Amino acid sequence: MKMTKIAAILPLLMVGAVSAAAQDPFYSISEVVSAANIGSANYGPWALSISGDGAEIASVAVKSDWYHYFHMSPSGMDLAHRFHYENGCTALLSSTTCKNYLETSNWTATWFSDLSSNVDQTFNVTSSTVTAESAGIITKYGSDTSAITSVGYMSLASHNREAVATLPSATAYLNTVNGTGYAFASAYDIVPAGSNYLVVGTAGAQKATAYNNCYNGNSEIQTYSPYCPGYETQAAFWLVNASGTPSSSLLATSHNTSTSTNYPYTASAMGVAKVGSEYIAVGYSATVGYGIGSTSSLPKNVAAFWKLGDGSLSTTPTTSLVFANDSDNPGTNSDYTIDNSWAVGVNSNGYIVGNRSYRAKESRNYPTKMFIAKYSSSSDAISSTTTPITTSSVNSEAAAVNNADQVVGWTDERGVTSQPVFGSVSRLQEAFIYNINTGNRYALNDLICSLDSAGAKSCVQNGKYYYIEYANGITDDGTIVASARRFDSYTDWSTLSNGTNVVVKLSVSSSTAFDSNHDIPAGYVVANQLPVFDYGASDSSGGGSFGIFGLLAMAGAAAVGQYRRFVKKGS
Known part of the structure; x- marks a missing residue:
């Protein structure tokens, strides 16, 4: 009886499956810049920012x-952002990997040498132009949809920098x-502020000892780069x-x-x-704390916000911390686990x-973890803080937030949690x-x-396979700019080759x-994970360790921008 009912139903199920409507991907991909268009740069391009109307995109490539x-x-x-490079390599990675990064052409030692020589190293890249630091770098487009604005800097002689804002009809x-x-x-x-524009950033004067050490051309990068x-x-x-004239600053x-x-000290x-009715700026200030593997106090960066009132800049803004408790920030207590913290964005609803980054090791990793805080205009303070991705040892980084309360960024590839041994190259x-x-x-x-009408998936767009690695910007309508890797075949995609x-x-x-x-409809979430990672499966040293040859192989792969991993190919 049951078998008869099943047999009767099967044709109906088959008809339903065949007649289902085909489904487009939730996101359609259009390429803006490729590695073939980065001029004299050697690495990149990577996404930086997208304008509020989605028309303009800034990306970066480096020498x-x-x-x-x-x-x-x-x-x-x-x-400018010292927290990214103060610890150096050997505080985080194996000496073998660090040595490889220093002794290979166009790697770190070249950067430090060129830094001392004031050579252009960073380039803005659009679909049609490549612009060096000395001509100007766009760090971010404005989120306003009524006019395209941007901000950034120009690298000047003698290691100076000039902050720049590009307005609809002028440059400031x-x-x-x-x-x-x-x-x-x-x-x-x-952001627009009435008929004016409010611009935020950083400015500072030379500190003699730090300046001389940063630009002395010395090859001891681990020792001297923290002075930059x-x-x-x-x-x-x-x-x-x-008209581009500052009326207040x-x-x-x-x-x-x-x-x-x-x-x-940097901020x-x-x-x-x-x-609401006030402007809020976010970023980071400076404090004193311990570095990774250090027992001495060092300058640290701490997530901060500033209340700018009506935007007229009539009152010097006070620096307030996003996290109120000392234990949640870098500090002089060596038991504190935070190494540095910084805010990257805020939206009109007050979400920061x-x-x-953590100085306490978790599963052989010093992770970076994103946070979300809520500024309440009614209480004139931070009302809540959360860390959405809390899995131990897993990295996550927020890059941008829109006014629909959507955040974009990146986290460890979902198959990666604690497999990498401390000392290997960066996780995917x-x-x-x-x-x-x-x-x-x-x-x-x-x-x-x-999905086609039979429910079969296809992850090919523009005739290519894509791995979306870093998302750096999002407009209010959900358009995203991201860094990706493009592959010609499924085999190359599945092994991150070529x-x-x-x-x-x-x-x-x-x-x-x-x-x-503002969620993705469930039917448009189509699993597209890389094949399962198989770290160190053939290594005889045990414990999932790569050993020296694995480290060298991975460092070499990373150098050419592939981050190639040892993977177990899917069936």
Whole structure:
């Protein structure tokens, strides 16, 4: 009887399966820049930012690879942000790997030598142009959809920098703050403020010992790079009119410099938004704390925010910390687990996103973990903080937030938790989009596959396979700019072989949309994970260790931008 019923139902099920409508991928991919268009740079391109209307995209390429040596994301290569490179390589990776990064052409030693010579090393790349540091780097596009604006910096002679803001009809040069000229400045965000524009960033003066050590050409990078950028910097704010003239400018109140040191204290505003009736800027300030493997106090960076009132900059902004408790920040207590923290963005609802790096080892890793904080205009303070991705030892990094409370960034590839042995090269990263209000997080690689009428998936777009690695920007309608690797075949994709770095724009397909909660409809989440990683399976040393040959092989693969891993190929 049961078998008869099943037999009768089967044809109906088959008809339903065959007649199901084909489904586009949630996100459609368009390539903006590829590795074939990076000019004299050797590595990249990687995404940086997208304009509010989605029309313009900034990406970056570099001459030398110093991001592996300092264990950072490639798009984090900005000399102003000291927390990315203060610890150096040997505090994080094996001496074998670090030695390889130093002794290979166009790797870290080349970067440090060129830094001393003031040689262009960073390049902005768009679909049609490549612009060197000396001509100007766009660090971020404004999120305003009514006009395209951008901010950044120009590298000048004698290791100076000039902050720059590009407005619809003018360019503003911003090294003067409150009547004082500063030799080093960068701009990192811009928003309209009435008929003017509010620009935030960093500015500072030379610190003699740090400056001399940073630019002395010495090959002892581990020793001398922590002195960079050679300037004491503070969060800076400019109010600029439509003709590009600053009408007001201020530095934040002084940060904690309670310990005398030859290293520079650094601080910067990284994002700004209007929350209710007031403008809030976020970024990082400076404090004193312990470094990884260190027993002495060092300058550290700590996530901070500044209340800018109506944006007129009539009052010097006070530096406030995102995390109220000392134990949640870098500090002089050697038991504290946080190494550095920094905020990267804020939206109109008061949500602040940022990251904290840890000085306490978790499963043979010193992780970086994203955080979300909520600024409440009613209480005039931070009302809550959370760390959404809390799995022990797993890295996560937030890069941007939109006004729909969606965050983009990257985390360890989902098959990677504690497998890598401390001392190996960087873990493979995978881009995500996260909904603050529902707590749902999606791998972008699961949102780029289509389904045919029979329910079979295809993850091919533009005739290619893509691995979406870093997401750096998101507009209010959910359009994303990301760094990806493009492959010609499934075999190459599944083994991360023969890939090409590309910057891509991910646009929501015209046939679908976010649901009312700004989540991805469940049917559009199509599993697209790399084959299972098999770390050290053939290594006789046990414990999942690579051994010296595995380290060298992985370091070599990383050098050419492949991050190639040993994988167990799927069936």
